[in-house]
Amino acid sequence: MSTDHLRHHPQSRVVELDIEGMTCASCVNRVEKKLGKLDGVEASVNLPLESAHVTVPAGITDQQIVDTVNETGYKATVRLPRYPSQSASPGTDALDVPPASGDVGGMRQHASKRGTSEHAEHVSDGAAPGDNLQQGGAEGAAPGDHMTHGGAAAQLRPRLILAAVLTIPVLAVSMVPALQFPNWGWVAGALALPVVSWAAWPFHRAAAVNARHLASTMDTLVSIGVAAAYLFSVWQLAADPRMTEHPAMEGMESGGLYFEVAAVVTTFLLLGRFLEANAKQKAGDALRALLNLGAKDATILHHGVEHMVPADQLRVGDVVVVRPGEKIATDGEVIDGISAVDASLLTGESVPLEVEPGSKVTGATINTSGRLLVRATRVGSETTLAQMARLVSQAQTGKAPIARLADRISAVFVPIVLALAVLTFALWLAFSGPVIEPAELRAAFTAAVTVLVIACPCALGLATPVGLLTGTGRGAQLGILIKGPQVLEDTRTVDTILLDKTGTVTTGKLAVGNTLAFDGYEGKDVQRLAGAVEAASEHPIAHAIAAAAGEAQTGHDDGGRLPAVEHFRSAPGGGVVGTTEGHVILAGRTAWLTENGVRPSGAQLEALADAEATGATAIWVAVDGTPAGIISLRDTVKPGSADAVAKLKKLGLRPILLTGDNAAVATQVAAAVGISPDDVYAGVLPAGKVDAVRRLQAGGAIVAMAGDGVNDAAALAQADLGIAMGSGTDVAIEAADLTVMGNDLGQVAQAIELSRRTLAIIKTNLFWAFFYNAIGIPVAALGLLNPMIAGAAMAASSVLVVANSLRLRSFGK
Incomplete structure (x- = not known):
């Protein structure tokens, strides 16, 4: 949806509507057109969600928007914000509060790279457009929550049951001569009456509402077809009351009565609508599950006393107590406690993340072990979970360019079908000759009714x-967020993907690469002694050395334990010193050795320089005042990166490694994951990432970019397809088209594959919908199709489209 008009109306806002009564693409088209006639208003209407995303300028009220939709013949209600503005007074409409300064109240805009789709958020005083989305933190659904519209199936069930119960005897007595009895036609008419009146009422009501507004939809076709079949039969019976006086009367096989057609068509269409409503509810289950992930309640610590409050009442700065097994109620920072947090529900990654004071945590993740105190940093609509739900909802509400073709066709489809039905009837009569026999009249009527029944813009x-x-x-369940429908089109054309090394291909965490031992020492001894003293330090480098030493010790008689340390001392940024096994061990940088009176030789300093030249972090180890060796640490490649690169290649993409590191390090990493040395861009500064994307684009490549940092944001925006890693910053995620909530590069390949699969499913759906009508209408007009079969086929077409889409639910399983 274009947002150009927002630039001219700074007070523009987004209104979310729930709309009842829409049944097909024609309904969607009418609502969008009617709203579009209001000055400055743009609307995107979603049929399965029965909702509308409306961009409204300051001069138009919510009530005007609602009245406009109601005038079109549907019932609209404004969806209430799930999280009201915190600064608004109780009687204030959050949407009318003047914008605050800073980012809040501004507009964050993301334009899809080829300019065909844009997403804008206009945030008024803390109320984001997705505030209505359940962040999890409230019991049940918000009053206007569009995800609760599954009641459609429940409303259709009694009508469907009645229709089925009455249609079976009508069909049996009409089609099986052995079951017929004197005057069975009147009984069939009486049994069919509740079916074509009460059971078919949703079709008749919608058709009548549309007729009042001089419009027509799929319901118009159904209503006219069913009513015509029934009334024609009644007229036939009234003209000849003794028509069915004798069972299996001669001539009846030619179809003098159509009660069974009216009843069967109604039943099939109700069945199709019922299955469709159930399936649409299932299609929305993923978003509903996402919205319900969050904690319902939170325990806050206030002046040393714990209080239980609903999670949606948390404020920034509140200190939340999270016990083992509990969900973290909101985004925040750990201020006390050490634990492992299971983020699999959000990221799709199964390995818990270690957290300690200073660590950032996300709402809806689960604390697995120790007690944590978390200071809330983002609450309500600003949490990661709410933003995820907002992204998913916006993507579902938007329209891919391919969908607009269907909209344009549906706008003229129903009037054309009505005209075709009349033309079919007239031509059949015209070719019947000057004298029209009853059988010829029935054949003409049958063909016309079949054209009405089979033509279904619903699919x-x-x-x-x-x-x-x-x-x-399904993407949300896998930790993949697709920002909008246009992204699906973009993934199809991408042929090159730029991978930022640190944090995307590699972990960004150091691990021991190799150990160089000097005269008189062995590498394993150097690593063991260094690991012993480093185990007492909290520094990340110390953790890496201690972990490597511990792994090397596994299987030894000591059970993998490192020697005990005494007289431990450390200096921030310098190194550590301690006594183990009777030796004084120093580990650290050159300055730390010098400070402690250790003087490396020229050859040893040269060995250090060589190690650092390869991009490694080199640490001295000295024993009793003599240099014993050098431990080199490197950024480690993520375990799944090599498989992910292979998968990207299989998808037809050329992976290119992009890094600020030197060529030696970059080439080593590229070789480890299977990227060609020719496809390595080393020594690239943050500003150069954008230039790298532009150079590739200038060469004709359609470029995707995967990154996670603030310094990647510009390149993500420049790329034809930006993919943000979820461990990254909000800036990177905002600039991207696809976001993977985990840290695994494999999810990037999975995201592209899912997007392509979704686009393929949509194209298959459209093909079958077009093909069905293109074949069905001519066959019906030629009289080669029974109206009952046409009704079944029409219902089946909608169910087929929905069932085909539901295949995506098994993606990645």
């Missing part, structure tokens, strides 16, 4: 949104 209307709904929902 066209569902083809794109249900596919999008299921694909983005």
Whole structure:
């Protein structure tokens, strides 16, 4: 949806509507057109979600928007914000509060790279457009929550049951001569009456509402077809009351009565609508599950006393107590305690993350071991979970360019079908000759009714949104957020992917690469002694050395334990010293050795320089005042990176490694993951990342970029497809088109594959919807199709489209 008009109306806002009564693409088109006639208003209507995302300028009220939709014949209600503005007074509408300064109240805009789709958020005084989305923290659903509209299936169930119960005897007595009895036609008419009236009422009501507004939809076709079949039969019976006086009367096989057609068509269509409603509810299950991930309550610590409060009442700065097994209620920073946090529900990664004071934690993740005190840094609509839900919802509400074709066709489809039905009837009569026999009249009527019944724009209307709904929902379950429908198109054309090394291909954490021992020492001894003293330090380098030493000791008689240390001392940024096994061990940088009176030789200093030249972090180890060796540490390649690169290649992408490190380090990492040395861009500064993307684009490449840092944001925005790693910054995620909530590069390949699969499903849906109508209407007009079969086929087309989309639910399993 374009947001150009927002630039001219600084007070523009987004209004979310729930709309009842829409049944097909024609309904969607009418609502969008009607709202579009209001000055400065733009609307994107979603059929499966029964919602509308409306951008409204300051001069137009919510009530005007609602009235406009109501005038179109549907019932609209404004969806209430899930999280009201914290600064607004109780009687204030959060949407009317003037914007605050800073980012809040501003507009964050993301433009899809080829300019065909844009997403804008206009945030008024803390109320984000996705505030209505459940962040998890409230019991049940918000009053206007669009995810609770599954009641459609429940409303259709009694009508479907009645229709089925009455249709079976009508069909049996009409089609099986042996079951017929004197005057069975009147009984069939009486049994069919509740079916074509009460059971088919949703179709008749919608058709009548549309007729009042001089419009027509799929319901118009169904209503006219069913009513015509029934009334024609009643007219036939009234003209000849004794028509069915004798069972299996001669001539009846030619179809004098159509009660069974009216009843069967109604039943099939109700069944299709019922299955469709159930399936649409399933397609939205993923988003509903995402919204319900969050904690319902939180325990806050106030003046040393614990209080239980609903999670949606938390404020920034509150200190939340999180016990083992509990969900962390909101985004925050650990101020006390050490634990492991299970973030698999959000990131899709199964390995718990270690946290300690100073660590950032995300709401809806689970504390697995120790007690934590967490200071809330983001609450309500600003949490990661709420933002994820907002991204998913916006993606589901948007429209891919391919969907607009279906909208344009549906706008003229129903009037054309009505005209075709009349034309079919007239041509059949015209070719019947000057004298029209009853059988010829019945044949003409049958063909016309069949054209009405089989022509179904419903499948066209569902083809794109249900596919999008299921694909983005499954993505959310896998920790993949697709920012909008245009992204699906972009993933199809991408042929090159730039991978930022640190944090994307590698862990960004140091691990021991190799150990160089000097005269009189062995590498394993140097590592063991260094590990013993480093084990007492909290520094990340110390952790890496101690971990490597511990692993090397595994299997020894001591059970893998490192020697005990006495007289331990450390200096921030310098190194450590301690006594173990009767030896004084120093580990650290050159300055630390010099400070402690250790003087390395020229050859040893040269060995250090050689190690550092390869991009490694080199640490001295000295025993009793003599240099014993050098331990080199390097950034480690993520375990799944090599497989992910292979998968990207299989998807037809050329992976290119981008790094600020020197060429030696970059080439080593590239070789480890299977990237060609020719596809390594080393020594690239943050500003140079954008230039790298532009150079590739200038060469004709369609470029994707995967990164996680603030310094990647500009390149992510420049790329044709930006992919942010979820461990990254908000700036990177905002600039990207796809976000993977985990840290695994494999998720990037999975995200591209899911996007392509979703687009393929949507195209398949549209093909079958078009193909069905292209074949069905001519066959019906030629009289080669029974109206009952046409009704079944029409219902099946919608169910087929939805069922095809639901196949995405198994993606990645």
